[in-house]
Amino acid sequence: MNKKVTTYDISNELGISRNTVSKALNNHASISEETRKKVIEQAIAMGYNKIIPGSSERPAISRSTKCIAFLTRIDVSASGYWMNLMSGVEDVLRGSGYDMKMSFIKDEDIISLMVPPMLNSTIDGFIVVGMVNKAYTEKLLEHSLPKVFIDLNAELPLTDLKTDLVLMESEESVYQITRHLIESGHREIGFIGDINSRSLFERWMGYSRALHESSIPQNPNYCITSTHSTSYQSFEGMADTLGALDQLPTALICGNDLMALHAIRFVKENGMRVPEDIAISGFDQMKETKLLDISLTTVTNDEFQLGMRAAEELLYRMQRPNRPFEVIRLSTKVCFGESTRTTRA
Known part of the structure; x- marks a missing residue:
């Protein structure tokens, strides 16, 4: 309850x-x-039931207001990427006459399986941004409101999924990057990223497929796929993670650009060069990578369009609740940069 x-x-x-x-x-x-x-x-959106008579009349608020909830455990204000994604959601909802209310999913909510109170009030549907654990995702999936997820816990199968899911294409992009590294002579290729996220799991699959097709054994010592992704979303965590390896691979595929930035900093602070000593790639084409002294091999990812598409899908679902659920992947493009331009004997 x-x-x-x-x-x-x-x-x-x-x-x-x-x-x-x-x-x-x-x-x-x-x-x-x-x-x-x-x-x-x-208060009305969250279902608070002790509003003094007359108080709701002063601002002329109606319980019939059309409203969509934006649920996330990510601090969107700390990243231009997530702010742009949220702006895409707002752009579509505003144009369709809906207000958007944001609710931050707290760690204690996840532990206690407590859904945000606003979902039990006048909300018409909700969008979940960022991956949460399997149990909490299943709790949200049980809710009767129309819903769309942007990313999903990878432990949940896509068959019989009771929600629409919107992602950026990931597997083929990382497959192309891995093939490029193999063709450049690399054989010791590592991967870093939390593969409990559906997006990162698909990137992992692209990496694994490329190695398999080239008959290159996957070295588990070079694969850092911990479910505690926060341990390498900061530089300190990345430094501890890479510093604990007995030997670095000759190439490292990072699950996103933030990880790649931290990895490049670690490599340089330890007297090595990118790409001469280790090639590094990312994903998302973050603006922050422009500050590097070399161009980063990455994958274009239009987060504004991703947010727009998720909002469009939710409006579609609200109008057609009985149509089959959809898994939507927006197209991406690999941008090869100097960070992987090496040829090894």
């Missing part, structure tokens, strides 16, 4: 004090009309 919504929950969602929330809900004269309206809208 979902817990009762409190003023603390509302203040946490809005990032304001609990005292301000309480005053707004009680029509206190010290609270501005703008703040009062924001608090009451959030």
Whole structure:
């Protein structure tokens, strides 16, 4: 059973004090009309049932407001990539007359399998961004509201999946990069990324397929596929991970550009060169890679379009709830850069 919504929950969602929330809900004269309206809208969306009579009338809020929830455990404000993705979602929803409300999935929610309270109120559907564990994903999948996932836990099979799923194409792109490295003479090729994510699992499959087709054995010592992806989403974690290897591979395929940036920094700080000593590739074509002194081999990934497509799919699902669920992959393109331009004997 979902817990009762409190003023603390509302203040946490809005990032304001609990005292301000309480005053707004009680029509206190010290609270501005703008703040009062924001608090009451959030309270209604989350299913809070102690709104003082008349308070919802002042800002002219209606429970018939069309609204979509954006659920994520990612700090979208910390990355241009995720901000662009969210902007794509907002662009489509705004043009279709829907408001978007963001809800951050907390670690304690995942442990207790507690879905965001707003899903039990006036929300018309929701989009889940970023991978969460299998149990919590299954909890969200049980919800009756129309839903779309951007990425998914790889432990869940795509057969009989009770949601629409939107991804960027991944397997073929990484297959091409791995083939390129093999044709350049590399035989000791590593991979780093959390393969519990469907997107990263498909990148892993592209890497594995290329090695298999070339009859190159996969060296587990060069494959870092820990489910604790945060251990190499920071430079410190990447340095600890790579530093623990007895020997580095001659080429390293990173699950995304952020990992590639950390890996390149580690290599350079340890007196090695990219690509002469180790070739490195990424995925996503992040703007931050422009600061490197070499061009990075990566894969184009239009996150704004990804967000738009997910929102479009949710609107489609809401209008046609009985149509077969879809797994949608947006096309990508490999951009070969200087970071993998080596020829080995």
